[in-house]
Amino acid sequence: MDRHALHQPSSSSSSIPATANTVWTDASPLLEVACKDLRDGELIHVDNFNLYAAMSALEIMDPKMDSGIVNRYCSVDEAIEDGVAPVPISTDKTTDVQCMIDIMDHLLTCEATWHKGHSLAQTVFSCAYLLRPERTSSHALLHSYCKVIRATCKAVITVVSDARTHEEEDLFTMAYGLPLSGDGDEKCLSLLNAVEENISRQLRACKAPSSKRKPLEDIEPLQTNFDLEEGYCKALLCRLRFRKHFFHVLTCMRRPQGRGLELARKHIASCISELGVILKSAEFLMSNAHGTCEDATEDRTTASGHQAIGFDASLNSRISAPTPPRSIKILSWKKAIEYFEKLLHDLDIICSYPLDPSLEVLLRFVAQFQKAQPDLVARAHLQLLLVQDGKLYGKCPMFSLIIRAARLPEVFLHHDIQKNEYVVQLGQLVINMLKILCTNAAWQRRKLGKILQDWRVIYVQIELAFRKDFGEGSSISNGDNASARILKHILIWVDEQTYWISHRFLILGFELELYSPSEYCMVYWYLYVVLIRLAEKTHLKMTVSDGSAKQKGKKRKDSPKELARDAKIPPAISFLQCQICLAEGLTVLLAALRNELMVLQSPSPFNSEHEVKYVLMYMVVNIIIHLNNKEMFQNIIEFQMIKRGNNGYSLHK
Template identity: 65%
Template sequence: MKRPQGRGLESARKHIASCLTELESILQSADFLRSCFDESCEGDIDDKTTASGFEPIGFDAMLNSRLSAPTPPRAIKILSWKKAVEYFVKLLHDLDVICSYSLDPHLESLLRFVVQFQKSQPDLVARSHLQILNHVNIVEQLLLVQDGKLYGRDPFFAVINKAAALPEATKNHDIQKNESFLQLGMVIANFLNSDGVGNSSLPNKLVMNLLKILCTNAAWQRRKLGKFLQDWRVIYVQLELAFRNEYGEVSSSSNDENTCMKIFQHILLWVEEQTYWIAFRFLILGFELELYSTGEYCMVYWYLYAVLIKLTEKTHLMMAVSHDTAKRKGKKKKDSPKDLARESRIPPAVLFLQCYICLAEGLTMMLAALRNEIPVFHSPSPFNTEHEKFVQHFELLQRACIPDHVSYPSYKESTTHARFSTLAMYNYFKDAQRIAKEVKSSFSNDPERLAELRKLEQVAEHNSVAQNVICRLGALDPSLKVSFEFSHHPFFATVVVKRS
């Protein structure tokens, strides 16, 4: 797996398949080994450290505990024989998933793969094969980033070039040496403490660090992403200042400078889109780590809604820019009516995010109405005020101004007047359900997105029914009990309405 440019992945998969076969044979041998002993084994076989169920001869399983350092005290749990085999089976399956990846140079595909891979909760050994582990005096180069290149093959300049939909002219080496690019390289290099040469004229190191963070466990990932947002925001501000200083408000007539101006514009938009994607990832990891209480769901979904609005906007702009670049590359002389109609449609990826927006807004308004009209939902904490909780959860986002003009007063203003009567006027969940149904056909070749849309549709359907029940009964029925479950989706709650 550590061979450069992914050349050893196919060979690794053969070894993995062989190991899985051996482990299967080992599991099948358990019955035979137990039958070799006349005496029956006492206790549950699942808790034993050998296949036969008897104590090992000449080896003490607690040896690791005795050899461990006495301080600080650490609990060491010895795995049973069965669980140890299951651990290696899962580890090998995780490694096989890594080896089966197609090494797609598109950054969006890579980020989606890493996020999807993390959902299986892989072990540290498997995760370490997706990142660069930096320790004191040790740099271990692994699959994703080798020799400062993606897969050891694609320069990060080329990866960002594709992700930001940059014009083909950027591949020209002379343009990369343009004075404005050199100045930009110095700005980013000073910020990142890099050397400011070569491809550091674009935020390569930020992308490398993002990949590294996404390969960590959920808790560490969220902790680092919150701080990492500051870096992306500062880079955006630095890029914007460099762009304005170089070109001002009026574009130059020089072809080289016009090209560089387009590059700056594409990069600015791309950095902003990635920043909001990181913010979105930061917020949903809070659900996975169970950092939010039920009383805080309203503010979390409200903030998630605000981030999704900006992410959708930037994604739509990026797709429009990509389409425009591809269209210029195709050099069409005249667009047909079919092409014009196709261009006017909202892209499926944008509709996918729009479905998220409808669910987030629907949950925000429902939770706000419940809080405003049913006293049991508005029980202030004896320790922290609502404002303090808002600051605790979103302080890192607020520091980075993500999104702009979003604050606790704006949250209160948006939710204070929510009532059951206003909920009855508009059902956001029906919109989410409609969008999910309509966009399914566009992702027929993408099983991951298709599965996600099915989950979103289920949440929207259940919540739409629950909202109708709540609006019909409302505060008039004191026996009404409303709870929230994550039975259909990991971060969009399903509303459950019961009578006590």
């Protein structure tokens, strides 16, 4: 507590400043007496105290709370006047090129740090050259590079904003009035190509034999040291080409209906190749670095190890955010290279996807893709590819996706039932599910737990509509009513999809390490139950679909080949059967370890595990199972007996 606040005899004396002759009184005894009179939860405060003021208060002189304490400059113009971002960077051409490469490298590390969720103002736009675009017009190389950086940032922000995945990192898309769009930025590639061509000519000139060098003497060299000309030309070219190809990747992947994916893959390959050249240039740049290098070699933000010119993280502190700025650490140069390599690899996986209209294949692809833990930018591109204008890939309506997923004939793709209110709502649920599956694991699990109720509600609504329109005794085998058949198939598929979501919800708990060892037995038991129900619904969907297809054909005596084919376990069911056996085995194993050897137990001084975990998780499972225990296990037994006598196989031992 401030000592000035301890002694306040009157409201008038509180405004009198303390002097050297001020007599201070120890208020500790007074505070101790007041504390004895306080009950639990009470505190000493003045009359104007409130919670809002307490939460909004800033801790003065703390750099994390008081953004002005570490400010070197009050404005960008003041920093420029102080020589933070000179143009030209240096009068010596060799030093100018070295500094330009350092700026390129540091911007790359700032961009990777921004992609990781930090503020754009404190990372990429900590560069004074980007904040005043008009100042760089006399420096062609710096001017063109700054333009493509701004255009790239704008493209990334647009992708993440359109995908609405920025809720994970609220600071990502906030530009705070930063100059993302400069005059002529739409021509950034043409300017970059002109600079690249000029440096390419300089490289060819320095590599030419002495006999052919005379005709090339009119080409001005990049810098004054001829022995270093080739190395600096190559270092600049690989960085310029990476920027060019990366911008092409972003633009090609935004083309509607996936039309630019093949071209994007070519640019991705070029980006990865240029990153390799950039890494190789580090040895040359470090050996010829100017000035003093950074102390920590591993944490350096440039290939040369030298600190880049023109950067100050406090330049945008006044406009950085509506909240106190974070204390961030820029990624190292090597980690930035590794980040972009992973990002390009993830984007290449997205571009290589064949745009299969099957929802089952799509869900398997997304689940596998998420195992690599892709970052925000890659996941945003995936979501925009999957959902465009309310359609899958921008060309496949949700109703046709549902029809295929429910294993209905394509003759129903244009049926009028797609205008049904509940079918339209189901299509929106599918869109929401696809968007959720493109978020990070933590956000995904949270949202999946919430939409389980929505899927159960839509199931009940469609079921009630089916009974109202077609009665209780409607049979799938009655092919006279196409609407009844479609709704019946959709009901089975919705039930199956609900169990798939619940299975995904439980599995994500393992990936996020949310379960303690003492909870594994319970979680595997839930997985065992959900997998059995999922296998049951999947098998029912296949059986109904195959039965409907057979009814269309002529009745004839089954041949031995057809009988053998019917007896074969479908791959999807076989895979689920393996998962069921694993879940059951792990449940029994963990239960035995717990009961016999008294391991994997963690007694709590508070509520028991049954109260905290079992009751809560049973509520979630109850949403998807909607059966009591007796009915559930009866269904499990019946499921084990399905086709045992007819097809010669059992789904579970």
